[in-house]
Amino acid sequence: MLLNVSFSTEGEPLFVFGVIMLIILLSQVFLQRLRIPSLVGYILSGVALGPEGFGLFNPEGGIALLGAAGLLYIMFTAGLELNLGEFRKKTGHSLLFGFFTFILPLAIGYPVCLYLLHLKPLGALLVSSMFSTHTLVAYPIVMRYKLQKNEAVATAVGGTIFTDTAVLLLLAFIVAFHEGKGGSSEMIKIALLALTMVAFILLVYPKLGRWFFRHNSEDRTSGMVFLLTLMFAAGILSKLIGLEPIIGAFLAGISLNRQVAGNLILHQRVEFLGASLFIPFFLISVGMVVDLKLLLGGTFAWYVAGLLTAVALLGKWLAAWMSQKLLFYSPLQRKLIFGLSSSHAAATIAVIFIGYKIGLIDIHILNGTILLILATCLVATMVTESAARKIAIQEVENTTEIPARPDRVLVPIANPATAGRLIEAALAFRDKTSDKESVFALALIEENGPGFEDRLRQTRKFLNDIAVAHAEHEKYLRTLMKIDINVVSGIIKTMKEISASHLVLGWGGLPTTADRLFGNLLERIISEVPEMIIVTRHRQPIHNFNTIKLWVPPNAEYETGFFSLARKIIEIAFSVQARLEIYSEKNLSDYFSLISQRTRISCECKFIPINTWNEGVLNKPKAESQDTLFVYVMARRGTLSFHNIHEELPHFLNSLPDYISFMVIYPEQSPIMRHSGVIPAEEIFNTPLTSRFSKIRKKFHKIFSFLRLNH
Template identity: 35%
Template structure:
């Protein structure tokens, strides 16, 4: 017994040295970090760093070197190895995801913006670091060059607003390629100077080796890759291994050429850019494995280096952190302003450029880590950079979202943003949750279903107990049969589907994709327990995992008791993809029930609704009520009465018309209107364009409200 206790004590002695236990702990961090921090919407990139700080050598000291003896023998530590892979992975994906076609279209303007967003932050940053903060020449140049980099973490916001083809967005993407490449070359030169290798021989060797490196990467690698992908077509695993081999071979070549290994990974991404489509299975594997393992490992390792106690040892660390953040924001804002004047862009486009180029993340971390490992910068700069990343990501999110809305209001949205579902190809999916509430939902689906569609109503039951899958599948089938019998009474054809999945939201998402559903019709969300509140409620998970139109219904009273349909339409709802779809369905419902419609909206949305009514040739009796203060949802109560069927148009987090006041709308209206029929509408959105958990820079409502003044600084108007 004593031996067992001693063994247990040794296993959990800090810092942990058992590689299996360390790896398990890191995996738990990767798993739990997004879940724990989701309620306050802390950016994922910061979440992993924070856990690294808490559990690292300067925190609880749970994580440190895994096996010191192995490190002494090989010079390689497992955490260092995985974090290096993660760093290379970040730079590789940065190169891989750049849109080279957009860069070609606007290369001249991109070049000017790239120059401005490179030279202005450096021109401000160098004197501040050299004279104000008192750093020597090389550290000042390194930190100043870090200000010039940026990561397009807010690009998904722009895409969700349908303005990705706007010229301001295109030149920002092109400028990213140029400025990040220039900074990485400067990094190689600084490293050479620091090692005392600068001279005519250094420049000659660097020039020749760099030329050879570029020839191999852009002359040979794409041809080899093209041959490999075409000849080994069926071996999908081999494709991924080949890509990894190219990344690490490129990183090694860069080091041989006297450059930094992250330059090699970035160039590998550019070299393979046109050979790996963004929506391909290979790209999905690359991003999935990177986001699941390697990139979080790198971010956690960065946190392990951070010493928070430095911030408490005096004002110096706080001054450095504040100064770095201020210079980073100011430099990018001035660069965006100069670009605005050069190309006569609007104020909204200026803010769009600033929002996209202000976020510092991947490249910034890469540069600072190289500088820290080379002993060029101290802990104050490292800690200050973490603060800088947090604030610039939040500011970039606020400004990009505000500017995107204004650009949409100015009419600069991409074409074909609103989808049209042909009635003869419509598919509706109805997941079963509570059998007692399903009959009115089936009635509603029958009323709005297109009579031209040959497809039946698809009724889904998700079985979550995998071990008892077949047994529970039989039970689910019995429930489905009851619904089929009810539907047959209205001569409505139904298709019964049973999906086995550990997760209800996952089962619904899979079934929706398999049948190409245009619309989901669900019951009203029920009360949730503590675990669901922390991990994420089913309704929220379903919204996050699906992109199609979704109707959430609470239909406790017969439709015959309703005398009016009141539809609450928030600002910019007309810019959502599913706008035309839900309008058609609500007009069809109105015709079936012979009820007039009252739209509650602002003036701009009213014009769009009137245009859509004309387009759809509607003869429904409709009226409009004006409401402008959509940040106060409770003010809508004055437009409803007890005889109304209330329909609230909402949107998913990150969509064009989304706003803070729509958070938890189902719960609030459900409590307020306890005796009325309610329908909550979530329009469809573009597929797979919501922000990944690890790159989620959407701030929590409380943070957004506190920082509204930041938005006001950049001309944010109430929409």
């Protein structure tokens, strides 16, 4: 030991836990300022605290338990973080790069490990497979420059899925051979069991996830417990069939990817639990087995680390170069792919640590891998930063920017049972690039009527409960309370006061008899509010939908606010990784591709033509459509895309089964008209009352015409 401390920590779990939590805090605060990944800081902390450092802790007991859980968790989150939408969009490119980034480092690394590091064949194969893994440490840089849509990024992300999965499967066979299960019958058995497990997790887990979050979306804690349960269950299943538990955990992460990616609150909790507990404990436990004396006492450890790092970077550079030549990418895109794929972290340390535990590699390789992680993470961030900045400048020069207009969403709430769903919809339509308040939850109190003081007190409590329930969104969400003569007047005034760009309302069903005569709340708001109006009835969290079906009437693309509407739908589909299907008479593929290009948001879009709008839009959804969100583009009377069928649509929607979720969206109307001080003629003559009298007059006219013809 470097320092013999006589203080005994045996039987003092409180002391152990407290010191390690302090180490986690210091690593996050100070090392981030030095631009050193916290992952490296945790490992170095483990080195200092372990038997070969100051000797404060022994990597057994509670540390080993949490470390084992952290090993599963780090691979589980690796699966959760992958962008499966990008993989599906560029499957061919991803598979090609995935093949190169797996096979080239493996082919280069194996002879190096065998002849220069003098490892046994199985050990050499395991270490060389470690070169094939990569972790997207530099991906936040890509997000900062908004390059997620770039083909090179999609290729790198998809390649990560392929190569990490291939390495973990190869690890299973390496471990099997090492344990004496290398016979042909044993290998066939392991392969069949592995395929069965993969099929079970990838097919059953997503259905379990959708079912659970559909029925438990309001519970704030059970979602996280559910994820942990499935993670450990997958690890146990993997262990039972003779594979490493991290393989099951990784597959569980991939299978639950959609449920977590679209759920901001759950995603934050997954990150929090991993960053603050499981992953740090695992990395600290890894550091505790590192022999610091070997690093400081000679040159061999540095020789091993330098050789490992050189092979890792060379293999990834060759994979990026080969992909660039075959996929006709630019040199900057090659540089970006290399930057994203050159960092080794999660899967790397998992594979090497398992190899060390089962005796395939020695402490020199483990020590060298720690230095490799530090070096490759630094190289990856620098290369990605340089390439991303230059590509972003090129894209700005070649792209017409959309005028910046802050999105401010107003959502009136009154019923505690539906307020959560309405606020969720409002958050989905907010500007994701802004950190400012952008969603305003409005509670209105009519000044007329009995019990005003009681209603005032109840409303204040209601808004306080809303703020507490949505504390995770306090940066974006603000509650408002207004007193007005009626609801419509209060909504209209508040829209003007906060300069709202969107209004979210709940579906209220069919109007009453009085509503038909004098106009219901929605009709009165539509006639007075020119901004985008979203009327929603979604029966489960938005992130649970795997398909969004957008119904677009003829001429809707000529409406002033349709571009903004389409952009929002693309953003939502992208954020929840849902497939977007567009139903319209006219092929709008080029229109949506243009929006995707200008906003730099990739989305899996599919155009489905319909013969006539009137027939197609009234087709009832199938029974299995509960995981589909139907979005109907409506139109105000007198506008370009208005059709008589729009008046029948509310009756059709009201007849749908209760489990069907839908949104009705009215695009924003011309801002030129709105700010000119001129009231459009259709808004004067098409008030709810005159509109109803007009319909009655037309019906009487038809009756009299029929009588005259048959007289």
